[in-house]
Amino acid sequence: MKRTIFSTPVVSHIIKILCHFSLKARGWQLQGQPPTAPKYVLIAVPHTSNWDFPLSLAMAFIYGFEMMWMGKDSLFTGWRGPIMRWMGGIPITRSSSNNVVEQTIEKFNTSDRLVIAIPPEGTRSKVTAWKTGFYYIALGAKIPIALAFIDYTKKTGGFLSTFHPTGDAEKDIAHIRACYSGIDGKYPDQCIVH
Template sequence: MRRTIFDTPVINHCFRLLSQIGLKLFGWKLEGQRPDARKYVIIAAPHTSNWDFIFIIAFAFTFRIKVFWMGKNTLFKGPFGSVMRWLGGIPVDRNKANGLVQQVVDTFNSCTELAVAIPPEGTRSKVRQWKSGFYHVAHSAGVPIALSFLDFKKKVGGFGPMFSPTGDYEADLIKIQDFYKDMTGKHPRKFA
């Protein structure tokens, strides 16, 4: 994959230090360990605020993970587009069913190392059910799912266990969502 802020010399070190200091100043603690896999999908949940992005980037630096993330394509327009890509962004047109899952699977298959953060809600707005793209990407690419979280109530963020999809989406989703049942997003009413 392309070069990002996470593997840019000097800047990476500075942002790691800044992230560690910032998280401590805001009272946040790390929990869990960096996933022990070369390729995996990261569930980024709960996703209820723009602050989630800032904290996820800070935690990625702290855990020393080169993370790619998916964001709506409008974030990548204009002069900030190249900056968003440098931050690890992958533009997504949410209005089109354009084989996005297969594109991400193909990317996994062509890389030796890759971590992609996908918020299962697909948006910061309240949703009735999670989108299944994160699951289908992981299952089709044969990679595990890292259960990452930001709990704003406890001010804790990090990683829970790795989850290997079995192909039974409904049964697996129950187990995955069970991990998040006690998590509190920045805006709790938006987290289903």
């Protein structure tokens, strides 16, 4: 795997220190622990603001794992491309969701260690249902789903638990969504679950 912001010598150490002091100065606290498995899908819920991204990166630095993330391919055009990839970005074309699931499963199957963050809402805007790609990636790659969160009201973030898909998508996703009850994004009115 190519070098990212998490694996760049010296830079990653300095950023980790800055993230720690920045979150502490703003009153944020971390709760829970990431999975010990070398490969997993990390769902980041709720996703209502652009601020979710830097907060998630900061928390990944403090927890000490390399977090990859998926973004629309337009973010990776021109001069931004190398920067976005260095920050852990993986470009995707939203028009071919099945292909994205299959390609991501293949990426997990050919990697020794890999964590990919996927917001089930798929957007910062208000939605009525989660996209299910994260679930089918975990199921197809036979890896767990880490239930990560950012709660702006309580100024806490981290991990709720680790979930292993059973194959009953409807039941499993309902269970996962219920875990996020009472957690508020930056804009609570845009959250599916409260």
